[in-house]
Amino acid sequence: MADLSARLRVERADGGFALDVDLSFPPGITCVMGPSGAGKSTLMAAIAGLVTPGRGQVALGDTLWFDDRRGISLPIQQRRVGYLFQSLALFPHRTAIGNVEYGMPRGLHRAERHERAHALLSKLGVDHLAHRRPRTFSGGEAQRVALARALARDPQLLLLDEPFSALDPDLRRQLSQLVRRLVNELQIPSIHVTHSILEARSLADQVVRIHRGVVAAVGQADYVLADCDPADLR
């Protein structure tokens, strides 16, 4: 049960405005919203360690993941982040269980890895896909397998980059509820990038609105999204 704090500045390679934020993410779901190009994905990448900030500090509880002043920058492999990419990024040459096993700790015995991966797939309702490859999955099935894989490392933080944007509303609702249940169970911070006000209102414990690289508003959904024009979030 640790908060994630992220105070960081990331200059953009294309010379656009810099991302400059100071945020805290308690256990639970934080939805990050803002128009395309506002810096949402850069924020996720910097927290995960896919992008190195110019300066700042990222810490999960007492553990420093990044601190430019102390020269600390924990490699992404050591941050134990469950990252759900927008494209899901399932390995096409591996089966569902192969994808999930890939994220399991290396020290585990093979049989145990297999058993745990099956348990995760089963928890997400896709155990029947265990030996099939991603190209045969439907949109919802692929999301569930990708989510199972993101949980494989017992993550301390979940990052979901517009995970449900390509799904129909029903499926989106189902998966949102599933994520809600998982986050409640794990008691870890979970950051979701979304453009959907509906999703943010139904799911978020906290909403962060970013505009041109800076935080425009942060707080509960009702407060942050009051008189917010949906067009400002696209």
Added chain:
Amino acid sequence: MATCVSVCLGVALALLLTWRRLPARLFLDAVVSAPLVLPPTVLGYYLLVALGVNSGVGRIWERLFGSSIVFTLTGAVIAATVGSLPLVVRAARTGLESVDRTLVLAAHTLGAGPIRTFFTVVLPLASPGIISGAMLGFARALGDFGITIMVAGSRVGSTQPASIFVYDSIQANRESDANRMAIVLTVVGITVLYVVNRLSRKHHG
């Protein structure tokens, strides 16, 4: 053997050339691709100069192994490798560049370091390109004439490169031998190209 050497070397070079921050990347690319445009005799001449008994490499080799590189099987392997390398590098590079970058990032978020990611994600997904390159390289090595005859001569011990066998057979009026070998080389070449086409179609969906 030349195919094995050029695949190992070719994948390493292709990997290096996909690294965008490599200094003088375009120049290195041009050097690696040069055998595609240079006359084989020129390449053979360069290899003779670089590996001959009077060269530094040739002298060291002779001291270590007691024989020269040129006019031996080793020379023939090197000649065939140089000729086939650009084909392997180009195909392997296309294969490596076709791997979705997000999959690499996903592997990192799942705890895999660069080496594990390369062998478990990049290499398997780039393999159709690498196999295509290996097959093209093999076909090229099989049919090489100019570089091989310059570096290894027309006969290496009891073995003779296939293309040189065709040349010698015609010179010696053994037309049926030349005919048989020409048919073998043609069948092998067309089969290889057909398989490469099938592989690349499979790879591109």
